[in-house]
Amino acid sequence: MTESIDKDSNVVYIGDKPFMNYVTSVVMQFVTKKRDEVVIKARGRFITRAVDVAETAKIRFLNNVKVKVSNVEIGSEEFENKEGKKVNVSIIEITLKKE
Amino acid sequence: MTESIDKDSNVVYIGDKPFMNYVTSVVMQFVTKKRDEVVIKARGRFITRAVDVAETAKIRFLNNVKVKVSNVEIGSEEFENKEGKKVNVSIIEITLKKE
Numbered sequence: 001m002t003e004s005i006d007k008d009s010n011v012v013y014i015g016d017k018p019f020m021n022y023v024t025s026v027v028m029q030f031v032t033k034k035r036d037e038v039v040i041k042a043r044g045r046f047i048t049r050a051v052d053v054a055e056t057a058k059i060r061f062l063n064n065v066k067v068k069v070s071n072v073e074i075g076s077e078e079f080e081n082k083e084g085k086k087v088n089v090s091i092i093e094i095t096l097k098k099e
Numbered sequence: 100m101t102e103s104i105d106k107d108s109n110v111v112y113i114g115d116k117p118f119m120n121y122v123t124s125v126v127m128q129f130v131t132k133k134r135d136e137v138v139i140k141a142r143g144r145f146i147t148r149a150v151d152v153a154e155t156a157k158i159r160f161l162n163n164v165k166v167k168v169s170n171v172e173i174g175s176e177e178f179e180n181k182e183g184k185k186v187n188v189s190i191i192e193i194t195l196k197k198e
Contacts, residue, residue, distance in 0.1 A: 047147040051189040055175045059187070072171035074193065076154040088158070090150040094173065 010035045014042035014050045022049075026057040030065050030098065037070070040094040043077065047092045054094045070097035109134045113141035113149045121148075125156040129164050129197065136169070139193040142176065146191045153193045169196035 010033075012025045022040075029038040042050035058067055073093045081087050109132075111124045121139075128137040141149035157166055172192045180186050 045147055047150050048144055048189070051146050051173050051191060054173060055187070055189045059175065069173055072173055074150045074153060074168055074171055076158065088154070090147070090154045092150060 010037060011039045011041055012053075014040060014046045014053060016046070019049070019053070019056075022053045023056050026053060026096065030067060030096075036098045038067075038096045040096065041091070043091040044089045047090060050092050050094055054096060058096065066099040067096045068099055069094060071095040109136060110138045110140055111152075113139060113145045113152060115145070118148070118152070118155075121152045122155050125152060125195065129166060129195075135197045137166075137195045139195065140190070142190040143188045146189060149191050149193055153195060157195065165198040166195045167198055168193060170194040 010029055012022060012029065014022055026038055026040065029035045040050050040054050054069060058069070071093075072095070074090065076088045076090050078086050078088055109128055111121060111128065113121055125137055125139065128134045139149050139153050153168060157168065170192075171194070173189065175187045175189050177185050177187055
């Protein structure tokens with residue numbers, strides 16, 4: 001999983017860049033790219049941050065463009081750590097939708 | 100919000116006690132208390148932990164008692180911090196349900 005944003009995708013991956021970068025990315029998806037739906041994805045310790053980004057985008061910036069949380073999925077992925085050991089990491093996908 | 104568990108409630112609040120305490124609480128709710136539904140609640144930095152608890156309980160401990168994530172809600176609450184300033188904190192509620 002990369003933390004960059006695919007130009008043709010409505011997915012915003014949350015990582016350790018400055019918090020407002022992600023909020024801006026979400027807002028841009030709705031306002032500039034005219035998306036009806038934006039998906040915020042994160043795993044591990046960035047899950048809390050994904051929820052914060054979704055809530056901040058919803059409450060502070062999108063009062064004109066009304067959006068709501070249409071779906072939240074949680075799950076887990078198995079991956080190999082540096083020592084070659086298989087570990088589980090939790091994931092979240094938050095879908096924001098234009099009302 | 101307290102981090103203790105109300106004896107008559109199916110809600111498990113996630114705080115900073117040892118991780119496995121919360122997993123055990125969730126499992127006990129299903130196994131000992133025969134609940135059909137258990138709700139895991141957390142706010143702020145404990146949100147990631149709530150997802151980890153839900154996933155751990157689901158994957159590792161409840162293979163006999165089949166449970167699934169039936170609903171995930173996110174939101175935010177306003178509260179006054181020590182300086183009397185109003186701040187928003189994100190919240191999550193994960194509902195696990197017996198299949």
